[in-house]
Amino acid sequence: MTPSCRERFRSELNSVQYEAVFHDEGPLLVIAGAGSGKTRTLTYRAARLVEEGVAPEQILLLTFTRKAADEMLRRAARLLDNRCRHIAGGTFHSFAYTVLKRYAAALGFANNFTIIDRPDAESLIGMLIKARMSGPQRGAFPRKKTLADIFSRAANKNLPLEDILYEEYPHFTPYSDDIHALQADYVAAKFDQAFMDYDDLLTKLLQLMEDQPDIKNRIADQFSHLMVDEYQDTNYIQARIVYHLADRHQRIMVVGDDSQSIYSFRGANFRNIMDFPDLFPDTRVLTLEENYRSVVPILDLTNQLIEQAVEKYPKQLFSSRPSENPPCLVHTGSENSQSRYIVDKIRALGRDGIPYNEIAVLFRAGFHAFDLEVELAREGIAFVKYGGFKFMESAHIKDVLAHMRIQTNPYDRLSWFRILLLINKIGPKSAQRIHADIVSQAKGLQGFIDMKPSQKGNPGLERLRDLFREMAAFDLHPVQIGERILGYYHPILKDRYDDHPKRMRDLEQLLVLLEKYEHLEPFLSDMTLEPPNVAVGNTFGTGNPQEDRLVLSTVHSAKGLEWHTVFIIWAMDGRFPSFMASESAEQLDEELRLMYVAATRARENLLFLCPGQVFDRVSGMILSRPSRFIDNLPEDLMTRQAADIW
DNA sequence: AACCAAAAGTTTTTT
């Protein structure tokens, strides 16, 4: 590296960050506390490697979201030059997809497989339950959603089904045999229809690497340098994948914070990161403890907050940013007064010159924000919501995507059912017959186009056939395909939904996203692997990113981000910590870490809100106490305020 | 076989 560049890096990094950036051979673990410049360290390191002549394509940066990877590469490019854009970056899942796209055949799997998302997996399991469990299923047999959960946990934790059932769903053990059989059905169905769910992407990649050493070496040799962000949220399978990738050259750097591990429901274990040196014996460990984000009073509170964890690795973050403003716990009289308190407060902040996009409202679960959303809409305050119900999961989007999926995978039963059931006079039985017919003809889409109109000229079915005939006859650009599908779908939309104009606008947004693609397949896999993170009803993509909109987000979706002012709503016992997590110390610790993540997002102002007496339908209890995590804190760490707005 | 309306049963977080 040129001396001048090195000098510059030295002046822009603290000594530990500098160490990490210039660490050379051998494994490196960076424990990076909240706001300690983790992204900065990764970015500078990437730039340093490229500057010293490592080919960007040989650097692999695995992150938690695609957005995080893009952002880091963008910053690295600004730091050095555009070569940094060619660094291979993305999520474990998208990496797995790229590899499997090429090598799935080595596992006996179709190379043109379709990735199915969680709702898809659930409806597939739903079909299998119906097929296997005929007759009324009395009692408490798990629902498809629960089954999908059970299967997914088994996969992510790499444990046998019995263990999951015994540990987490003991009340289902009487159905153990049926559940096992259904899992086998599920595996077989995915194989037959060339489906992979999110978990398959990871497990099959690992399987490939462990069963076929020569392929493993070919994959691993593509990348001479590895970096993994948010390592505390990786699970066993991901850790194994990392191990295999870095096994031979050991040039691996992982970054994370055990206190911010919040994905145990996906098999992540906060101890994983501390076990990293066992996986890579000569690991050098560096710890970043200076916080550059938050003012002292906020950091004092968050340090005390995480102290309450039953199990943790000691760490004391420090800050040198003074402030007069301590965090505040606000009691409001009701849910709606909580919402109105926020409206008042952000208006005041706005008058002080704080832009709305520097303010965030965070919550434990998507639905906690419903009342606030209504209130904001009424007050004409623009906002974006992240987390909760996803744009991609809304019915009209899935309907249109199903028409596209059939173009790339014509035997996809889920998509056939979805689109056929939209047609009048066609129910499950007819759909079943039509699908079986297409599969037996083995002529792909042509099988449907050539099918005899045995349904005595069902006009809806004829329209669908015309659509597919046209799409098969011409070599159309994805946007043209989208336009034709929309033309076909519009009458159906109008007929089914009274809010069809709004939904139509969503679909037009979808067409905008399509413009960037030359082929349907990468579009479809991107939509499943990296769906726009915004919740339903939000515009995105074309919108000006600088738009001054208030941010509403689940804590999970807020990971890695920061704002001038952060409101944490529903900081009540029963909500946050969630009522469902209060059974075990481990679950409570995870809720605490979640609260820690939420609180450490704030730079200047941090407010907890506790809406007085609220009846909780789930528990049948009246909630009134503030979150134990906050209530237990020493009094001098925050102010308390009662704000009843009627 | 498909469709519709009423009743019953569930509730987190995400790739």
Added chain:
DNA sequence: ACTTTTGGTT
């Protein structure tokens, strides 16, 4: 509040 199941009608 929402999804899934049910029972009855076309």
